[in-house]
Amino acid sequence: MEYSHRYPAYPTQEVAGELERHIDIHRQAYNYTRYEYENVDADNIGSAYKHHYRLPDWKDQFPAFSEVNSKALQRTVTRFYQNLDGLSEQKQNGRKVGKLRWKSPREFQSMTFSQSGFELKNTSGRRATLWLSKIGDIPIRYHRVIPDNADIKEVTIKKETTGEWFVSFGLETDDASLPEKPDVDSLDASNSVGVDLGILNYIHTSDGHTVDWLDLEDEYERLRREQRKLSRKEKGSNNYEQQRKQVAKVKRHIRRKVLDYQHKITTWLVREYDAVFVEDLNVKGMLKDSHNARNKQDAAWRQFITLLEYKADLYGCHVKQVEPEGTTKECASCGVETAKPIWVREHSCPACGFECDRDANAAMNVLQRGFSELGLGWPEDTPVETVLPTDTTTVSAKRVIEAGSLGA
Numbered sequence: 001m002e003y004s005h006r007y008p009a010y011p012t013q014e015v016a017g018e019l020e021r022h023i024d025i026h027r028q029a030y031n032y033t034r035y036e037y038e039n040v041d042a043d044n045i046g047s048a049y050k051h052h053y054r055l056p057d058w059k060d061q062f063p064a065f066s067e068v069n070s071k072a073l074q075r076t077v078t079r080f081y082q083n084l085d086g087l088s089e090q091k092q093n094g095r096k097v098g099k100l101r102w103k104s105p106r107e108f109q110s111m112t113f114s115q116s117g118f119e120l121k122n123t124s125g126r127r128a129t130l131w132l133s134k135i136g137d138i139p140i141r142y143h144r145v146i147p148d149n150a151d152i153k154e155v156t157i158k159k160e161t162t163g164e165w166f167v168s169f170g171l172e173t174d175d176a177s178l179p180e181k182p183d184v185d186s187l188d189a190s191n192s193v194g195v196d197l198g199i200l201n202y203i204h205t206s207d208g209h210t211v212d213w214l215d216l217e218d219e220y221e222r223l224r225r226e227q228r229k230l231s232r233k234e235k236g237s238n239n240y241e242q243q244r245k246q247v248a249k250v251k252r253h254i255r256r257k258v259l260d261y262q263h264k265i266t267t268w269l270v271r272e273y274d275a276v277f278v279e280d281l282n283v284k285g286m287l288k289d290s291h292n293a294r295n296k297q298d299a300a301w302r303q304f305i306t307l308l309e310y311k312a313d314l315y316g317c318h319v320k321q322v323e324p325e326g327t328t329k330e331c332a333s334c335g336v337e338t339a340k341p342i343w344v345r346e347h348s349c350p351a352c353g354f355e356c357d358r359d360a361n362a363a364m365n366v367l368q369r370g371f372s373e374l375g376l377g378w379p380e381d382t383p384v385e386t387v388l389p390t391d392t393t394t395v396s397a398k399r400v401i402e403a404g405s406l407g408a
């Protein structure tokens, strides 16, 4: 399986200068690849592999190309051909596409080290150092550990338009070394969980955990402030550009904070349970009328589910999306549907008398649907009432962030 981890990087001013210089050499290499592809006899080029043989010539002609790591230089040539493939794929999908364009410095802000020329070292707590050949050491904020069984295939370092640096590690795990998922027959109500993704930005599990969403009020307030400032600047002016970066920075900060938080919750879920069930948002999205806030929310939950699914393989956990329609209305105990307006927080079934929290009922339905999705029936000797906890424990976002775990 292939995936990637991304970390903020904090090069010194001197190293940042070197990074920029190297990236610009790579940009020239990219543009030169494009030039040769269009103008040079096609026998020697036409594939990344063949084109790599041109590099010694390049270095003779242009000493600058010798100043960067040679594997990374090959990787930049490959990047041109990958873009070319991407282009023809779009063409096949019926999109009107032009040729690959020459890249200006603004459009080329990253380089990739492939297989060699880099080392991740000094990993301790939330710090680590990335060493890059011909450049040096770059401190990174190591907020997520790279699993022991993962190989680092490549490292990309990128300068964002905000001026911030990020490194992203392309990781590969041997599928054979991934933990095995538990036998489906071993799943029961004690080791599996249904998760209700709340419209109020939180999750509720079928075994009675609720996790509050992050309080981002301060961040959004700051975003509004920076956006107001931007609206007062003259478009195209220097100040406008500066302020635009400021706005982008706050937005990025919010996105990263949400992502970080989602990582923690999803890791907790796949570690804690053998099977995790959530609603299928692709179906749900079609059911609901969509306005903007709702879409934004869906995007956040989609990201959450994507994380959950990739961790399912990493940690050996079953993750399934289930039919979302009616999870709130349906009684988890007898299946009779009762309409509930959003403000009714209690589920109280007129047919069988079953009572519980509205979201607990929904989460329980998600759990039951998950079981039938896996081809398992709900165990007959397990009445829903006995599975549902009598109490709900609320876990605050602050605790998730500090402890990195909800389990305690």
Ligand SMILES: [Zn+2]
Residues within 6 Å of the ligand: 331, 332, 333, 334, 335, 336, 349, 350, 351, 352, 353, 354
């Ligand atoms: Zn009922």
